[in-house]
Amino acid sequence: MSNRHTYDLGVIGNCAYLALIHQDTSLQWLCWPRFDSGFVFGSLLDRQQGGEFTLRPAEGEFRTHQYYLDNTNILCTEVESAQGRYRVTDFAPRFQQYERYYKPLMLIRKLEPLAGTPRVRAVCRPVGDYGRQVLSPRRSSNHISFMGLSEEVRLTSNVPLSYILDEEDFALTETKYLVLTYGAPLEAALESTCERFLRETTQYWRQWVKxxxxxxxxxxxxxxxxxxxxxxxxxxxxxxxxxxxxxxxxxxxxxxxxxxxxxxxxxxxxxxxxxxxxxxxxxxxxxxxxxxxxxxxxxxxxxxxxxxxxxxxxxxxxxxxxxxxxxxxxxxxxxxxxxxxxxxxxxxxxxxxxxxxxxxxxxxxxxxxxxxxxxxxxxxxxxxxxxxxxxxxxxxxxxxxxxxxxxxxxxxxxxxxxxxxxxxxxxxxxxxxxxxxxxxxxxxxxxxxxxxxxxxxxxxxxxxxxxxxxxxxxxxxxxxxxxxxxxxxxxxxxxxxxxxxxxxxxxxxxxxxxxxxxxxxxxxxxxxxxxxxxxxxxxxxxxxxxxxxxxxxxxxxxxxxxxxxxxxxxxxxxxxxxxxxxxxxxxxxxxxxxx
The missing domain is CATH 1.50.10.10 (Glycosyltransferase)
Structure with missing residues (x-):
């Protein structure tokens, strides 16, 4: 079909929020704290004022392959450039806990090397009030707080925070995690918590399908x-x-x-x-x-x-x-x-x-x-x-x-x-x-x-x-x-x-x-x-x-x-x-x- 326009996006969510992620790893749509709230990321509607959250190769052309983990709403994007290959796994945690569903306003991005030594640039610039408000970043010990909304938007990561704040690329030699939260932050061990949440969310969706x-x-x-x-x-x-x-x-x-x-x-x-x-x-x-x-x-x-x-x-x-x-x-x-x-x-x-x-x-x-x-x-x-x-x-x-x-x-x-x-x-x-x-x-x-x-x-x-x-x-x-x-x-x-x-x-x-x-x-x-x-x-x-x-x-x-x-x-x-x-x-x- 000639000149076919498609939405090259995947949807993730946990029945508390929804997000759209492009094949190029950009988070193009995310409204918090509700489905109908103002966007925190909305480059879908304005590339300049919609903020940015991307995990792209540092330079040169790259190819991507995007897919869901079978029978889940967990989205994987594999990225290949001249330097190497890596995978971004994006998901919204959802599973049973204390006889209720745990569905926090939390987006987890797992970044893992697959081949070579890819260099990645992590950019995170959330906005408020449908892009009218620029949030100011504040560095803490292991996270960046973005201030300006009624609740704190926080990025917790084991990627060196200087690289994120300065938007500098880094060599991806081991698995990294980037956890974005609204309101209640992640105050637990980063790597083991992300892996547990990924495991339990996978299990939840597969059980739902079964x-x-x-x-x-x-x-x-x-x-x-x-x-x-x-x-x-x-x-x-x-x-x-x-x-x-x-x-x-x-x-x-x-x-x-x-x-x-x-x-x-x-x-x-x-x-x-x-x-x-x-x-x-x-x-x-x-x-x-x-x-x-x-x-x-x-x-x-x-x-x-x-x-x-x-x-x-x-x-x-x-x-x-x-x-x-x-x-x-x-x-x-x-x-x-x-x-x-x-x-x-x-x-x-x-x-x-x-x-x-x-x-x-x-x-x-x-x-x-x-x-x-x-x-x-x-x-x-x-x-x-x-x-x-x-x-x-x-x-x-x-x-x-x-x-x-x-x-x-x-x-x-x-x-x-x-x-x-x-x-x-x-x-x-x-x-x-x-x-x-x-x-x-x-x-x-x-x-x-x-x-x-x-x-x-x-x-x-x-x-x-x-x-x-x-x-x-x-x-x-x-x-x-x-x-x-x-x-x-x-x-x-x-x-x-x-x-x-x-x-x-x-x-x-x-x-x-x-x-x-x-x-x-x-x-x-x-x-x-x-x-x-x-x-x-x-x-x-x-x-x-x-x-x-x-x-x-x-x-x-x-x-x-x-x-x-x-x-x-x-x-x-x-x-x-x-x-x-x-x-x-x-x-x-x-x-x-x-x-």
Whole structure:
């Protein structure tokens, strides 16, 4: 693929923070103390003001090879120059300790010689307040303190501190360790502690993978997606963010640069399904508690998204002092979509609550508050049945009666009906049945008999990839003629020759979309599997695997012409899409779960 743009980055994390490391060893993204905090390293968005943490050869050209330790989120970068070869092992410690997970704000970089006598230059210049603040280094006995933030950033190392402070190169003749901390520092033996943390973190991730249930259909890719997805859960509250980053453009020059470090309610069902599909219950449970916590605070309406702590105000700002990724401005923090009306969220919450009643692994105490939540969500559906909204794709200046919103009204009411029957609650069952019927009428109002397709909204001519969910959610019988013709019409209008899918092709507030949206392509694969086109589903799945980066990581968007990755990265929902599509295919192929 000519001029293909990829994010040459690996992600590490421990469910307390996330970091992105380039193939050239540079730490290009690290926000502390939370996923949505200001960056300490952010050269991804500004090479001058984003700080620097690199372990590069002193001079001359060099080659690198980057990979994960098998079945872990521990990243290795091997660097080869004329002087020799060395390996950087980067990881965020995570393991069980004192009956809880130890997940400090600590990044460990292990630097070991492999061949020859490489000369390495270690540069560490953290920043504050999205690059507006330069931190001042202060030398201590065995560490450097970087002062200026509310908590101390500390680099503890057995590399001579003078070499780091003066940015002088040194001969790497033995293993060195560089430990960066925020707040609580490392106050233990350096070498033995780093090695123990590496050993225990390796063991933790491998045990996590062993406890998944995954078929042998493209198992390594599903494992990597599961590992990436796990990193995007902020364990303190259970929230799952859409992506690690902010302001990576959906297409170059598009100004569609958004902050995705938040938790979108509209994705609840898909995330819970993904964790369920790989047999991971703990993450489902934590995420459910986050959703339940939000639900108890809601008065007027659910917002489309919340912060990882459930905060509802996500005021959007532009950071004009930052150059932006490859010069793409604006850089935004916060997200104005929190003010939008997206009425599919009520159905999302109801479908999310369903496992509490049908999955026997949940016990009664977890259901205590949820009956009221179900009533509340049903009453929201009732109140918004005649209300236009911004829809799934968050149109900023357009409100319509979206087919997808009514699908989730229908699916949510369907879930509530099942629960009501389970509880013997005739009142709730009657309300749910009435709302299912009303939502079904609205969905049918989106049907175009002439084209044999459901359009994106009542009275609209446009098509939308989200309506593939009519098949996957069971509204349309997968073996029906209308499911077949609906899918065929979407293929004809929204699918590229490469098998990628646009969300829609009509102009919105920012013009016509230039790039395809990866999760829509995975939905397409699921829809193919549902309607029995299994060979097509497998073929399209295999094609999509070609759009990962060198580590198997997926972005949000792909340029169909060049295969370039765009949008925020890594995109949790693209990996959700991969997990769910692989599961759908493996069930149809009747493949046993091997793990």
């Amino acid at each position: 406890s998944t249930s995954i078929s042998n259909f493209y198992q390594p890719q599903v494992i990597r997606s599961g590992l990436v997805l796990k990193l995007h859960q902020y364990e303190d509250t259970g929230a799952i963010i859409a992506a690690t980053t902010t302001s990576l453009p959906e297409a170059p020059g598009s100004t569609r640069n958004w902050d995705y470090r938040y938790c979108w309610m509209r994705d609840t069902y898909y995330i819970l399904t993904a964790f369920n599909n790989i047999g991971h219950f703990e993450e489902m449970e934590q995420y459910f508690h986050f959703i339940a916590n939000i639900s108890t605070k809601v008065r007027d309406k659910y917002q489309p998204l919340y912060s990882i702590s459930g905060n509802s105000e996500l005021i959007e700002q532009e950071l004009s002092h930052l150059a932006g990724y490859l010069g793409n401005q604006p850089v935004r923090i916060g997200n104005d979509a929190y003010t939008h009306i997206q009425n599919d969220v009520y159905g999302q919450v109801l479908v999310a609550l369903l496992p509490l009643y049908v999955d026997q692994r949940f016990v009664t105490k977890e259901r205590v508050h949820s009956e009221k939540l179900m009533y509340d969500a049903l009453s929201f559906i009732e109140r918004t049945m005649e209300q236009p909204d911004a829809g799934l794709w968050e149109f900023r200046n357009l409100a319509q009666f979206h087919c997808y919103t009514y699908l989730f009204h229908w699916a949510g009411a369907h879930a509530a009906h099942k629960v009501a029957n389970n509880l013997g609650n005739a009142d709730m069952a009657g309300l749910a049945e009435r709302l299912m019927h009303q939502a079904g009428q609205k969905i049918e109002a989106c049907f175009s008999p002439a084209r044999q397709v459901y359009t994106n909204a009542i009275g609209s001519l446009h098509l939308d990839a989200s309506t593939m969910q009519l098949i996957m959610m069971g509204y349309l019988r997968p073996d029906s003629e209308v499911a077949r013709t609906h899918l065929a019409a979407l293929e004809a209008e929204l699918k590229t020759p490469e098998g990628l899918f646009y969300r829609y092709r009509h102009a919105d507030d920012f013009g016509t979309p230039e790039t395809t949206f990866l999760i829509c392509s995975f939905w397409y694969i699921e829809a193919l599997a549902c309607v029995g086109r299994l060979d097509d589903a497998v073929r399209e799945f295999e094609k999509l695997l070609g759009y990962t980066n060198h580590l198997g990581l997926l972005s949000e968007d792909v340029d169909a012409r060049t295969g370039s990755q765009w949008g925020n990265f890594p995109q949790a929902y693209s990996h959700v899409g991969l997990v769910n599509a692989a599961y759908r295919i493996s069930k149809k192929l009747d493949m046993p779960n091997f793990l």
